[in-house]
Amino acid sequence: MEAILKVNDVEKYYGYKGNVTKAIDGISFTVNEGEFVGIMGASGSGKTTTLNCISTIDRVTSGSIEIKGQDITKLKHKSLTKFRRDSLGFIFQDFNLLDTLTGFENIALALTIHREKPNVIDKKVNAIAKRLNIQDIIEKYPYQMSGGEKQRVASARAMITNPSIVLADEPTGALDSKSSKELLKCFEDLNSELQATILMVTHDVLAASYCHRILFIKDGKLFNEINRGKKTQRAFYKDIIDVLTLLGGDTLDVI
Amino acid sequence: MLFKLALNNIKKSYKDYLIYFLTIVIGIALFYMFNSMESQKAMLILDSIDLNSIEMLTGAMSYVSRFLSVVLAFLMVYANQFLIRRRQKELGIYMTLGMSRNKISFVLVLETLIIGFISLLIGIIVGIIGSHFLSIITARLFLVDLKEFRFIFSMSAFIKSVMAYGIIFTIMIVLNVLNIMKVKLIDLLYGKNRNQKLKLKNIKLSYVTFILSLLILFYAYMCITKNGMLQINLVFAQAIIFGIIGTLLFFMSLSTILITIVKRNKKIYYFQLNMFSLRQLNSKINTTYILMSIICIMLLIAIGTFSTGTGTAQAVSKNQLDSQPVDISLIQHISDVKSIREVDLPGVHDTFLNYYTDVKVSDVIDENNFTNDFNFSKAVYTSMSLEEFNESQVFLSREPIELNEDEVMIYYNMDMFEELYNEITDNQISLNGNHVTIKNIKKLSLVNYFNPNEFGVIVAHDEMLNKEQVSGYFRNSYLDEKDEGGYYSAVFDNNGYAYSFLSKRAIISESLSLSILVSYVSIYIGIVFIMSSVVMLALQQLSEASDNSKRYELLKKLGVEESQIKHSILVQISIYFMLPLLLAIVHSIVGINVSSQVVKIFGNLDILNNMLITAGFVLAIYGSYFMITYITIKSMVLNNK
Numbered sequence: 001m002e003a004i005l006k007v008n009d010v011e012k013y014y015g016y017k018g019n020v021t022k023a024i025d026g027i028s029f030t031v032n033e034g035e036f037v038g039i040m041g042a043s044g045s046g047k048t049t050t051l052n053c054i055s056t057i058d059r060v061t062s063g064s065i066e067i068k069g070q071d072i073t074k075l076k077h078k079s080l081t082k083f084r085r086d087s088l089g090f091i092f093q094d095f096n097l098l099d100t101l102t103g104f105e106n107i108a109l110a111l112t113i114h115r116e117k118p119n120v121i122d123k124k125v126n127a128i129a130k131r132l133n134i135q136d137i138i139e140k141y142p143y144q145m146s147g148g149e150k151q152r153v154a155s156a157r158a159m160i161t162n163p164s165i166v167l168a169d170e171p172t173g174a175l176d177s178k179s180s181k182e183l184l185k186c187f188e189d190l191n192s193e194l195q196a197t198i199l200m201v202t203h204d205v206l207a208a209s210y211c212h213r214i215l216f217i218k219d220g221k222l223f224n225e226i227n228r229g230k231k232t233q234r235a236f237y238k239d240i241i242d243v244l245t246l247l248g249g250d251t252l253d254v255i
Numbered sequence: 256m257l258f259k260l261a262l263n264n265i266k267k268s269y270k271d272y273l274i275y276f277l278t279i280v281i282g283i284a285l286f287y288m289f290n291s292m293e294s295q296k297a298m299l300i301l302d303s304i305d306l307n308s309i310e311m312l313t314g315a316m317s318y319v320s321r322f323l324s325v326v327l328a329f330l331m332v333y334a335n336q337f338l339i340r341r342r343q344k345e346l347g348i349y350m351t352l353g354m355s356r357n358k359i360s361f362v363l364v365l366e367t368l369i370i371g372f373i374s375l376l377i378g379i380i381v382g383i384i385g386s387h388f389l390s391i392i393t394a395r396l397f398l399v400d401l402k403e404f405r406f407i408f409s410m411s412a413f414i415k416s417v418m419a420y421g422i423i424f425t426i427m428i429v430l431n432v433l434n435i436m437k438v439k440l441i442d443l444l445y446g447k448n449r450n451q452k453l454k455l456k457n458i459k460l461s462y463v464t465f466i467l468s469l470l471i472l473f474y475a476y477m478c479i480t481k482n483g484m485l486q487i488n489l490v491f492a493q494a495i496i497f498g499i500i501g502t503l504l505f506f507m508s509l510s511t512i513l514i515t516i517v518k519r520n521k522k523i524y525y526f527q528l529n530m531f532s533l534r535q536l537n538s539k540i541n542t543t544y545i546l547m548s549i550i551c552i553m554l555l556i557a558i559g560t561f562s563t564g565t566g567t568a569q570a571v572s573k574n575q576l577d578s579q580p581v582d583i584s585l586i587q588h589i590s591d592v593k594s595i596r597e598v599d600l601p602g603v604h605d606t607f608l609n610y611y612t613d614v615k616v617s618d619v620i621d622e623n624n625f626t627n628d629f630n631f632s633k634a635v636y637t638s639m640s641l642e643e644f645n646e647s648q649v650f651l652s653r654e655p656i657e658l659n660e661d662e663v664m665i666y667y668n669m670d671m672f673e674e675l676y677n678e679i680t681d682n683q684i685s686l687n688g689n690h691v692t693i694k695n696i697k698k699l700s701l702v703n704y705f706n707p708n709e710f711g712v713i714v715a716h717d718e719m720l721n722k723e724q725v726s727g728y729f730r731n732s733y734l735d736e737k738d739e740g741g742y743y744s745a746v747f748d749n750n751g752y753a754y755s756f757l758s759k760r761a762i763i764s765e766s767l768s769l770s771i772l773v774s775y776v777s778i779y780i781g782i783v784f785i786m787s788s789v790v791m792l793a794l795q796q797l798s799e800a801s802d803n804s805k806r807y808e809l810l811k812k813l814g815v816e817e818s819q820i821k822h823s824i825l826v827q828i829s830i831y832f833m834l835p836l837l838l839a840i841v842h843s844i845v846g847i848n849v850s851s852q853v854v855k856i857f858g859n860l861d862i863l864n865n866m867l868i869t870a871g872f873v874l875a876i877y878g879s880y881f882m883i884t885y886i887t888i889k890s891m892v893l894n895n896k
Contacts, residue, residue, distance in 0.1 A: 083814075098534075098536040099532075105534065108525065111525075112527055113810075113814060118525040
């Protein structure tokens with residue numbers, strides 16, 4: 001299987017000489033095509049910084065990040081924008097839908113930014129809406145939707161351009177448990193049926209238990225990595241909690 | 256320390272202050288310019304006679320100024336409130352750091368004072384430069400020579416400006432302090448939770464509203480066109496009220512209509528950020544249509560006063576200066592020859608009489624050609640003998656005319672009759688029982704006049720005239736060059752006889768000051784109203800922009816290029832600025848058409864030229880505020896990293 005994302009010995013320092021905070025301290029990992037990978041860790045462990053570096057919102061101090069063989073840490077401002085547009089899909093904790101646009105238009109916007117031909121836009125949006133089971137609410141405005149519906153629209157927006165990798169930052173953070181489950185089911189479907197590659201940062205053990213593989217980060221370093229393999233979701237859930245216990249008492253409160 | 260903080264605050268947020276600053280500077284400059292009118296007379300060749308007119312001008316200007324400074328004061332206070340609202344968080348942080356409310360107020364007072372002082376200084380400098388240009392324009396427009404170019408500083412205008420703006424700044428300071436004293440910290444830190452719910456618009460209802468608004472506007476146009484500007488009655492009131500309602504409904508429904516139409520064309524709707532821009536607009540206009548309507552109406556007032564005002568002034572001055580035939584005319588309206596009062600006048604002179612006839616205007620011109628405002632159809636022509644006419648023509652160094660036995664000619668000097676007298680040459684009329692042919696029609700004046708007011712005098716052979724019924728006695732005089740001739744105007748003597756002396760110089764000087772007055776007042780009102788409306792627009796846009804920056808931030812994350820974001824901002828601001836202007840232009844085209852009928856009484860109006868001058872002014876003010884708004888919003892959106 002081809003590696004979509006290769007993170008090689010990435011470091012990210014904040015601050016000036018003599019007063020440096022190491023947010024990421026030499027992390028390396030690989031995400032293969034069609035994988036559904038989770039990143040877990042306590043607050044301040046560096047997981048969001050890692051995601052920000054991958055999503056090119058932040059720049060690394062040293063090391064390299066390759067996506068489909070292209071080193072994105074070397075890209076200039078203009079090509080960064082283009083790269084973000086063409087290769088990445090984003091799902092945020094607070095949905096980040098444009099409140100002035102309907103659900104349909106929010107999804108279509110991703111395509112118009114892509115300069116997609118106008119006559120295929122409607123078809124594509126309808127197709128993904130059907131897959132995510134949001135065709136009934138798609139003409140509503142975000143403030144008329146529930147949190148789960150909003151997040152599914154946001155997912156549709158992230159997926160519709162067929163990005164190389166979808167980056168999800170605490171997607172279930174603002175959802176109740178029922179909506180969380182529905183959303184994660186959607187992720188599973190998209191992952192298995194469309195071979196979408198998903199990298200998800202999460203606090204939530206339940207959300208993590210849907211992943212194929214989980215990376216644990218502590219103090220800016222890769223602490224552990226567990227594979228789901230053929231295990232049931234329940235068994236995997238237990239594994240995750242075991243690792244979190246190992247990670248330290250301070251993360252137990254998130255369970 | 257606090258002074259340093261205040262100074263740094265201004266330096267830091269100078270971009271926010273730009274619009275505010277510009278508004279104050281223009282306001283002060285205008286105020287100074289129009290109040291320094293009195294000092295400008297020194298630059299113009301106008302002597303003691305004309306000083307009266309200038310005094311009248313200054314007097315009138317000070318009234319207009321007072322009204323307009325109230326408008327400007329409101330505008331500045333509005334702009335100031337906007338600025339404070341933008342800085343709520345900063346003030347909240349000072350407060351959490353333990354700065355007392357008194358000290359924060361003190362910082363704000365210092366800031367206002369510094370800004371006020373700088374803008375007053377710049378405003379007055381701009382005003383002094385501007386008033387020089389105003390003098391030059393005055394001289395150009397009204398054909399007066401500049402005596403000499405010299406530096407003029409009007410102390411009284413300076414003191415007035417400082418006083419007026421001192422009061423405005425005091426009001427602002429008091430408001431700011433009050434604001435700080437009573438505000439809650441939590442509101443400062445988190446702002447007012449302005450979670451405006453977007454109204455979902457029923458598309459069908461919008462269509463109905465839109466069509467209704469067009470119908471109502473059309474009805475209002477009909478009313479005003481039929482009724483004219485001069486009769487203030489129910490129809491006039493209808494035109495105004497329906498005009499306002501129509502404008503409101505128009506803006507209320509417009510954006511929904513716009514979006515449904517553009518939506519049909521997928522190529523445009525799905526082109527880059529067009530969808531986003533349109534939706535932004537839609538969400539704003541849904542909540543701000545009242546502001547848009549107010550701005551549109553203010554622009555209408557501005558464009559209307561501006562173009563018809565300067566138009567009237569030009570029409571007046573052009574006519575007066577062109578063609579006063581002699582130095583002094585004596586005119587007596589009498590009913591019999593015995594009551595003619597001989598008046599002793601120096602210089603050479605020529606006299607003639609006018610007689611009543613039985614010819615009505617409607618006998619010559621079709622009644623339906625008149626508008627309601629100026630219906631002359633019932634008026635009766637006077638007449639004059641051919642012999643006296645020719646003598647008079649020769650006296651004025653013009654060619655005499657010849658008429659056959661059964662021919663007459665008509666002379667007049669009102670511009671509005673030029674069209675009406677088209678194609679009536681060779682018509683037959685009955686003059687005191689004689690059948691005669693109108694041989695020709697000439698536009699000329701035999702005597703001096705303030706406004707062209709002669710709609711027609713029939714020149715005929717003696718035997719056709721009704722010499723029993725005298726209507727007027729006229730005497731033209733040329734004065735010796737040395738003779739100043741005095742300054743005469745309408746005079747009533749003890750016995751109630753009305754006679755008027757119309758001296759060329761008096762007429763020129765008076766009409767000159769009238770036209771200066773009219774055009775300056777209209778320019779002043781016009782600029783202030785255009786500025787007020789455009790500042791309101793700009794501030795509204797800026798306050799929206801801080802809410803919008805989150806949306807742009809998201810777009811950037813999704814990979815939208817900066818150039819596309821800039822384009823989207825530009826599209827939004829342009830539409831926002833253009834919509835009220837476009838409707839105001841349509842309104843004012845109708846309005847100016849109607850009001851030019853009024854101006855026609857004074858003489859023909861060069862509409863195109865006036866439109867161009869007006870457009871230039873509007874675009875200059877509008878354009879500069881547009882640019883500043885665009886630049887400010889762009890930097891607000893793109894610098895948020």
